[in-house]
Amino acid sequence: MATPRDYYEVLGVARNAQPEEIKKAYKKLALANHPDRNPGDDDAIGRFKEASEAYEVLGDSEKRARYDRFGHAGVQGAGRGGGFSDVSDIFEAFGDVFGDLGGIFGGGSRRGGGRQSARQGDSLKVGLLITLEEAATGCTKEVEIRRRKLCSTCHGSGAAPGSVAESCDYCGGHGQVVQSQGFFRVQRTCPQCSGQGAVIRKKCKACRGTCKESATAQLDVRVPAGVDTGMRLCLRGEGEPSIEGGSAGDLYVEMAVKPHSIFRREGLDLICELPVSYTQATLGAEIEVPILQGRHQLTIPRGTQPGHVFQLRGMGIPDVNGRGQGDLLIQTSVEVPKKVTERQEELLREFAELEHAHVSPERKSFLDKIKDYFSGDD
Ligand SMILES: [Zn+2]
Ligand SMILES: [Zn+2]
Numbered sequence: 001m002a003t004p005r006d007y008y009e010v011l012g013v014a015r016n017a018q019p020e021e022i023k024k025a026y027k028k029l030a031l032a033n034h035p036d037r038n039p040g041d042d043d044a045i046g047r048f049k050e051a052s053e054a055y056e057v058l059g060d061s062e063k064r065a066r067y068d069r070f071g072h073a074g075v076q077g078a079g080r081g082g083g084f085s086d087v088s089d090i091f092e093a094f095g096d097v098f099g100d101l102g103g104i105f106g107g108g109s110r111r112g113g114g115r116q117s118a119r120q121g122d123s124l125k126v127g128l129l130i131t132l133e134e135a136a137t138g139c140t141k142e143v144e145i146r147r148r149k150l151c152s153t154c155h156g157s158g159a160a161p162g163s164v165a166e167s168c169d170y171c172g173g174h175g176q177v178v179q180s181q182g183f184f185r186v187q188r189t190c191p192q193c194s195g196q197g198a199v200i201r202k203k204c205k206a207c208r209g210t211c212k213e214s215a216t217a218q219l220d221v222r223v224p225a226g227v228d229t230g231m232r233l234c235l236r237g238e239g240e241p242s243i244e245g246g247s248a249g250d251l252y253v254e255m256a257v258k259p260h261s262i263f264r265r266e267g268l269d270l271i272c273e274l275p276v277s278y279t280q281a282t283l284g285a286e287i288e289v290p291i292l293q294g295r296h297q298l299t300i301p302r303g304t305q306p307g308h309v310f311q312l313r314g315m316g317i318p319d320v321n322g323r324g325q326g327d328l329l330i331q332t333s334v335e336v337p338k339k340v341t342e343r344q345e346e347l348l349r350e351f352a353e354l355e356h357a358h359v360s361p362e363r364k365s366f367l368d369k370i371k372d373y374f375s376g377d378d
Contacts (some may be wrong), residue, residue: 004072007054015068019059026055048135063156063245070165073173073198074157075245120204123239130223132260136292136317138225145251147217150241153206158243160205165198173197196244211243221253226320228265231255262290268326269316275335276300283314291315291328306334 004091005378008015011025029051031037038044057063057075066074118262126145134141150156159165169174178187189195203209227233232252239249263270274289284302288295291312298310309331316326340348 004053005050007058007067010050010054013058017058022055022058026051026059030055033158060245062150062156062241066157066245067159069155070198070233071157073167073196074165092320093213118244119242120246121240121242121249123249123252125254127254127256128221128223129256129258130227131258132263133292134223135227135255135257136225138227139223141221141223142218143217143253144218147215147238147251148212148240149215150243151204151207151211151213153213154204155210156211156241156243157200158204158207158209158211159200160202163200163202165196165200168193168197168199171197185250206210212240219251223255225319226254226256226268226318228317228320231259231320263292263328265317268319268324268329272328272330274298274330274332275309276304276332277335277337279305280304282332300332305330306331308332339347363374 008017011022011029011263013025014019017025021355030048033044033048033051035045035048057067063075064370068238109142124143124145125148126143128141128143130139130141151158153161154214157165168175170192171177174185175190175193175195178185182188187302190197193199202208204211206215217234220235221235223233233252235251235253237248238251257265263272266333270292272290276287276288280287280300281304282302285300289298290296292315296312296315297313309329312328312330315328318325337344
């Protein structure tokens with residue numbers, strides 16, 4: 001593997017250049033040597049690739065720090081190793097830079113995280129409990145997570161301050177070793193440095209060479225309307241950082257919705273029990289019923305039967321993917337009073353008599369009682 005040119009030299013910037021300067025220098029070089037502008041010119045494509053490799057490292061603060069400390073050996077495992085295999089890889093990686101040029105160039109416009117060979121940071125998981133009202137409207141919640149960050153003593157290199165990772169003597173810093181197997185020569189990842197090309201002899205004391213330190217982070221989580229218990233939100237890049245210069249892991253937020261005192265959720269529908277009295281069910285009534293956002297005037301028609309379900313369309317939970325909204329289902333039950341006043345009992349018994357119903361306990365009929373009352377004997 002030929003030793004690559006110094007990346008600062010490639011981009012023509014000072015070692016202490018600001019990120020904006022580096023980006024600007026890369027844009028200029030990429031523009032001048034762009035394959036679309038230099039069709040068939042292999043030298044230009046070579047310069048374009050070289051500049052892109054340099055920018056891949058210097059344009060990323062973590063990789064740049066490793067490069068400053070360890071040189072090319074420090075970033076060998078972090079990038080694509082042998083650089084970009086073709087021009088479309090560059091568009092994939094730096095499309096956002098070209099996007100700034102006002103859409104002169106085609107190609108991808110997203111950073112292709114999955115194409116990097118560096119291992120992604122670990123993903124994290126956190127639980128989030130919200131109310132049914134919050135689930136119905138969506139909300140933003142602050143969560144605190146324990147998320148390690150790169151060690152502030154060694155800046156994620158794992159080497160003690162003042163010491164550097166030494167070029168691996170097993171593979172000569174290439175990260176790969178070639179072994180002969182009979183007639184074949186097989187290249188494989190160096191077992192001593194795991195492909196990093198460098199080994200750390202003096203470990204950082206602060207992190208014991210793990211490159212990370214514990215920390216907590218506060219995050220605002222936007223919860224979309226319609227979430228339900230068991231759903232998982234994924235926050236890309238909010239997991240742990242990668243110590244190999246790869247992309248950070250993801251944070252999974254596992255949702256739980258508190259049970260509600262009035263409403264039960266079934267899919268997108270809300271269900272609520274509404275006790276009505278015998279007289280309300282019989283004669284009809286206007287009743288104020290609870291809905292998730294307050295109150296609603298419900299008309300109970302005369303002769304409403306126990307168990308009847310009133311359907312309030314669109315007053316349920318919205319679909320989390322925006323496909324419609326559930327209903328509020330109000331299921332009536334007829335309440336039977338446990339105690340009645342004397343006067344109520346009189347009227348009920350009179351009513352029962354009109355219905356020719358047998359009421360218990362078997363007593364003298366209401367009319368008999370009235371008669372007895374006026375005649376004075378009991
Ligand atoms: Zn450290
Ligand atoms: Zn090695």
